[in-house]
Amino acid sequence: xxDPAIILDSLEKWFPPALSGWRAYVQPFAQPTAPALRGITLxxxxxxxxxxxxxxxxxxxxxxxxxxxxxxxxRGNASLAGHDIEREPAAVRRQIGYHAGSxxxxxxxxxxxxxLRFFGRLNHLxxxxxxxxxxxxxxxxxLSRVLDRQVRALSSGTIQRLSLLRALxxxxxxxxxxxxxxxxxxxxAADFRHFLKTEVLAGxxxxxLFASHTMQEIExxxxxxxxxxxxxxxxxxxxxxxxxxxxxxxxxxxxxRLTGRRLYSAAESKSE
Amino acid sequence: MMRILRDIFLFFQRDLRIxxxxxxxxxxxxxxxxxxxxxxxxxxxxxDSPALREALPQGKSYFAYSLxxxxxxxxxxxxxxxxxxxxxxxxxxxxxxxxxxxxxxxxVILIGSAFYxxxxxxxxxxxxxxxxxxxxxxxxHAANWLAVxxxxxxxxxxxxxxxxxxxAYLLLFKRGNPAKWFILGVSSVTGGxxxxxxxxxxxxxxxxxxxxxxxxxxxxxGALLDGAxxxxxxxxxxxxxxxxxxxxxxxxxxxxxxxxxTKITGTLxxx
Numbered sequence: 072x073x074d075p076a077i078i079l080d081s082l083e084k085w086f087p088p089a090l091s092g093w094r095a096y097v098q099p100f101a102q103p104t105a106p107a108l109r110g111i112t113l114x115x116x117x118x119x120x121x122x123x124x125x126x127x128x129x130x131x132x133x134x135x136x137x138x139x140x141x142x143x144x145x146r147g148n149a150s151l152a153g154h155d156i157e158r159e160p161a162a163v164r165r166q167i168g169y170h171a172g173s174x175x176x177x178x179x180x181x182x183x184x185x186x187l188r189f190f191g192r193l194n195h196l197x198x199x200x201x202x203x204x205x206x207x208x209x210x211x212x213x214l215s216r217v218l219d220r221q222v223r224a225l226s227s228g229t230i231q232r233l234s235l236l237r238a239l240x241x242x243x244x245x246x247x248x249x250x251x252x253x254x255x256x257x258x259x260a261a262d263f264r265h266f267l268k269t270e271v272l273a274g275x276x277x278x279x280l281f282a283s284h285t286m287q288e289i290e291x292x293x294x295x296x297x298x299x300x301x302x303x304x305x306x307x308x309x310x311x312x313x314x315x316x317x318x319x320x321x322x323x324x325x326x327x328r329l330t331g332r333r334l335y336s337a338a339e340s341k342s343e
Numbered sequence: 344m345m346r347i348l349r350d351i352f353l354f355f356q357r358d359l360r361i362x363x364x365x366x367x368x369x370x371x372x373x374x375x376x377x378x379x380x381x382x383x384x385x386x387x388x389x390x391d392s393p394a395l396r397e398a399l400p401q402g403k404s405y406f407a408y409s410l411x412x413x414x415x416x417x418x419x420x421x422x423x424x425x426x427x428x429x430x431x432x433x434x435x436x437x438x439x440x441x442x443x444x445x446x447x448x449x450x451v452i453l454i455g456s457a458f459y460x461x462x463x464x465x466x467x468x469x470x471x472x473x474x475x476x477x478x479x480x481x482x483x484h485a486a487n488w489l490a491v492x493x494x495x496x497x498x499x500x501x502x503x504x505x506x507x508x509x510x511a512y513l514l515l516f517k518r519g520n521p522a523k524w525f526i527l528g529v530s531s532v533t534g535g536x537x538x539x540x541x542x543x544x545x546x547x548x549x550x551x552x553x554x555x556x557x558x559x560x561x562x563x564x565g566a567l568l569d570g571a572x573x574x575x576x577x578x579x580x581x582x583x584x585x586x587x588x589x590x591x592x593x594x595x596x597x598x599x600x601x602x603x604x605t606k607i608t609g610t611l612x613x614x
Contacts, residue, residue, distance in 0.1 A: 107609075143606040
């Protein structure tokens with residue numbers, strides 16, 4: 072049996088309060104008092120896709136940023152592809168493709184192709200390999216026509232697709248994606264999910280941990296779902312098992328029951 | 344090592360590509376340099392007096408003296424300003440986060456991002472000196488270019504440590520460049536940029552003697568205006584290199600600590 076792609080062991084993250092005015096000068100030394108993640112323990116198997124589901128502020132992005140080596144945990148351990156994220160951050164970065172879910176992150180005056188080649192080189196890809204991957208992925212994502220335009224002239228959905236392409240460029244072993252289809256139109260989002268399902272996850276060589284608010288996306292892509300609430304892991308199971316456990320007819324309903332939140336039906340919303 | 348140099352070159356290439364998409368600033372800077380050189384020339388003519396000539400080191404006109412001082416300060420400014428500015432630009436454009444998840448470390452990102460600004464400063468200074476030599480008889484023929492290069496390189500090394508400290512400050516506190524403020528502020532009075540330190544009151548002359556900028560400035564003028572060789576400039580050069588030997592490693596340590604701290608507080612990419 073192969074090693075898990077991601078192991079989280081009692082992972083905790085606390086942030087200091089945001090200080091302003093003259094007190095901002097002691098911000099870097101402030102004691103962390105606000106919990107963002109509380110004792111998260113889970114494993115993502117090789118080739119598995121795990122969705123992080125939770126309301127805003129549940130800790131999904133914090134968890135992804137810790138795994139991307141952009142944050143340090145307060146307590147506990149995390150490893151990715153066998154490398155400890157605190158002790159071997161460079162080795163961790165070699166294994167990950169990270170998509171932050173924002174349409175920022177590119178040089179506006181450079182073309183999409185120039186941006187992608189630059190980031191490919193920073194990941195130490197050969198120019199030939201990088202050019203081939205850019206060509207095939209841009210064709211797959213419908214970006215070929217706009218690839219040589221300056222990024223400042225592209226729509227936010229197109230930049231989002233560029234960002235997804237960048238995360239996949241170096242064929243990472245583990246994909247960390249924060250709301251991967253947030254700015255995409257319905258067709259592009261469906262196409263990207265299909266691509267992930269049939270071409271990235273199908274070979275079991277790539278694992279994925281992704282945050283999403285789209286139940287349809289989670290149902291399609293996720294083998295298991297981690298439900299987070301106020302930094303705590305409330306449940307971690309397959310969508311079917313979560314529905315069965317909560318006697319819910321949908322994942323949305325299961326999520327609402329597990330987090331104790333009210334879910335308004337379409338009929339209720341219409342009548343109000 | 345080759346990989347690091349290659350990574351550094353990638354950043355230079357990136358900045359060159361971005362700069363090439365803006366054409367007019369170069370023309371405007373060339374025109375600005377012309378006006379700048381003219382301003383130094385006419386100010387020098389206006390203030391020229393026997394007393395001033397007596398206060399200046401022998402054989403130098405005030406025009407050559409002040410323009411050489413200005414050129415040096417432009418370099419000093421680049422060394423102090425470039426690191427935190429490149430960090431701030433990346434943070435504001437949202438490119439810092441994607442850069443940090445690549446296989447290139449933040450110190451390499453910072454050093455790489457500093458190369459183009461240093462090259463651009465060199466070009467701007469060349470244009471300044473070119474105008475000054477063509478139109479106002481600036482004595483470029485006297486320069487020892489190898490010594491000028493060594494002095495500028497030593498200055499960059501010596502003061503880049505302070506630039507890295509400023510970048511660390513920016514990581515922690517998000518705004519401000521105290522090293523630049525302090526060094527340029529103190530040195531504009533005691534560094535001998537546009538007037539010799541000999542005219543200062545005795546207590547400020549002591550400050551000037553403690554300020555490495557004063558020595559670097561003297562070395563720069565020696566190489567550019569007197570054609571002094573590297574060996575005759577050994578004293579200020581060794582002083583600058585000693586400054587660099589202390590400051591560069593300690594600034595890297597402080598920067599690493601600041602980086603770790605911002606990963607703990609979660610403020611790495613905050614503005």
